[in-house]
Amino acid sequence: xxxxxxSFLLLITTAVCLMDREVYxxxxxxxxxxxLDYEAMMxxxxxxxxxxxxxxxxxxxxxDRSFLERIKEQSESKPFLALEKPKSLLPxxxxxxxxxxxxxxxPKAQESCGSCYIFSVVAAFxxxxxxxxxxxxxxxxxxxxILNCGKDHGxxxxxxxxxxxxxxxxxxxxxxxxxxxxxxxxxxxxxxxSCDNPTYAYSTYRAVRNSLKIIDKDVEKIKEEIYLNxxxxxxxxxxxxxxxxxxxxxxxxxxxxxxxxxxTIVGWGLDKRLNREYxxxxxxxGPEWGENGYFKVxxxxxxxxxSVCASLPxx
Numbered sequence: 001x002x003x004x005x006x007s008f009l010l011l012i013t014t015a016v017c018l019m020d021r022e023v024y025x026x027x028x029x030x031x032x033x034x035x036l037d038y039e040a041m042m043x044x045x046x047x048x049x050x051x052x053x054x055x056x057x058x059x060x061x062x063x064d065r066s067f068l069e070r071i072k073e074q075s076e077s078k079p080f081l082a083l084e085k086p087k088s089l090l091p092x093x094x095x096x097x098x099x100x101x102x103x104x105x106x107p108k109a110q111e112s113c114g115s116c117y118i119f120s121v122v123a124a125f126x127x128x129x130x131x132x133x134x135x136x137x138x139x140x141x142x143x144x145x146i147l148n149c150g151k152d153h154g155x156x157x158x159x160x161x162x163x164x165x166x167x168x169x170x171x172x173x174x175x176x177x178x179x180x181x182x183x184x185x186x187x188x189x190x191x192x193x194s195c196d197n198p199t200y201a202y203s204t205y206r207a208v209r210n211s212l213k214i215i216d217k218d219v220e221k222i223k224e225e226i227y228l229n230x231x232x233x234x235x236x237x238x239x240x241x242x243x244x245x246x247x248x249x250x251x252x253x254x255x256x257x258x259x260x261x262x263x264t265i266v267g268w269g270l271d272k273r274l275n276r277e278y279x280x281x282x283x284x285x286g287p288e289w290g291e292n293g294y295f296k297v298x299x300x301x302x303x304x305x306x307s308v309c310a311s312l313p314x315x
Contacts, residue, residue, distance in 0.1 A: 090223050095267035095280055096127060096231060097294075103130035103230075104266070105140045107293030109286030111184035113156035118143045119284035120233040120262035121164040122173065127266070128230035129205060129313040137315060140176035141205060147183055149191035156186040161233040161262050165212050165311045172204030172314075207311035214309040219277075219299055222308050223268060231266045231282070234308040236297070245289070249278055249296045265308065269296065279304055 097104050104127060110119050126141045150167050153159025178195035195202050215221045215232075226232055240255025249271060264282040271278060278296045281304070287293040299305055 090220075090227055092277075093267075093269045094223075094227060095269070096131065096226070097266055097280075100127075100131055100135060102135050102138055103127045104282075106287040107282055107284060107289075108143070108181060109184075109289075110143075110181075110284045113147075113183040113186045113188075114154075114158045114259070115143060115147055115156060115183065116262040116284050117153070117159045117161050117233075117235075118146050118150075118164055120235075120264050121161055121168065122146070123264040123282050123284075124231040124233050124310055125165075125168060125173075125205075125207065125313065127264075128310065129315060131230040132313050133315055139205065142174050142176050142179040142181075144181045144183065144189075145173045145179045145204075148179075148189050149193075155188045156183060158259070161235065162212065162214065162309055165207060165233070165309060168207040169209050169212065169311055170206075172206030174202055174204050175200065178202060206314045208314045211312040212309060213311070214307060216307045217305065219305050222265070222305055225308075225310065226265060226267065229310065229312065231264050232308040232310040233262060233264055234304055234306075235260050235262050236302045236304045238302070243285075243289075245295055247291050249298060251298075252302070263304075265304070266294070268299070271298070 107123070108119065110116055122141050122143050126139060129141075130138050146164060146167055147155060149171065150159070150164070152163040152167065174195065178197060178200040180196065182189065182196075193202055213225065215225060222232065238258045238261045239252045240258060241253055242250065242258075242261075263284075265279050266282050267280040269278050269280060270276070277299045279299060281295050281297060283290060283293055283295060285293065297304055
């Protein structure tokens with residue numbers, strides 16, 4: 001580390017420890033380097049300046065903002081100020097099916113019902129429940145229970161993955177054995193808090209209230225969420241030739257655009273020949289389609305990483 005770089009880092013830590021949160025947030029957002037979390041910085045320098053570093057004065061506030069302006073002005077002209085962000089600690093390739101194979105049942109088929117938004121969420125939720133409990137809770141969950149009882153969607157005419165996660169936070173869903181999928185022909189039974197199979201007692205698995213996380217257009221954050229908590233739900237633009245996919249990395253070649261489709265991201269990989277990353281995706285067209293019900297798409301294609309979401313399982 002150069003003397004210039006060391007001196008600049010010392011200047012940053014000293015300045016941040018003296019400023020209040022509003023100015024700190026401006027620096028963190030605009031600085032061309034990573035800055036420690038505010039609480040961590042305050043803890044490190046809690047005895048700095050002979051007292052409580054949260055005590056403010058107008059002069060210090062003005063100095064803080066002046067410091068921020070100097071960062072913006074000098075970062076382009078002085079290379080040692082524009083610190084390179086640390087490289088990701090995430091693996092180049094990661095697949096939850098390999099790490100926790102017991103957490104993944106074979107992909108099911110939605111058939112003619114437009115319920116992909118529910119299949120996408122349920123696949124992620126049951127995997128997350130298994131992952132969180134380190135394989136102690138392995139259960140296939142019911143898409144049908146949500147389809148029958150949810151009111152914020154169009155049943156077999158479609159819905160959103162966000163509202164489905166929110167439904168799981170409020171009400172949960174029962175096991176697949178309790179209420180298996182029957183809406184293959186788009187008929188949706190009425191909502192009944194009881195099992196279709198009388199040998200099972202009706203009970204639900206829920207997500208944590210207000211735990212829904214939505215990540216927009218940030219591949220690294222999406223990867224981090226998957227790595228830490230499990231698969232996530234997302235949507236994609238689809239075309240007629242997706243139905244003919246049999247394996248490899250899908251690229252649209254022919255056919256018209258079709259209705260948008262909801263899927264589940266279970267991991268990512270690297271095409272070493274082209275040095276391009278791709279998502280590993282679970283579909284809801286049955287295990288005979290694609291690669292045993294899964295497929296791969298390059299990152300940045302078909303809106304897959306435009307917006308993903310997931311909640312945490314309650315357990």
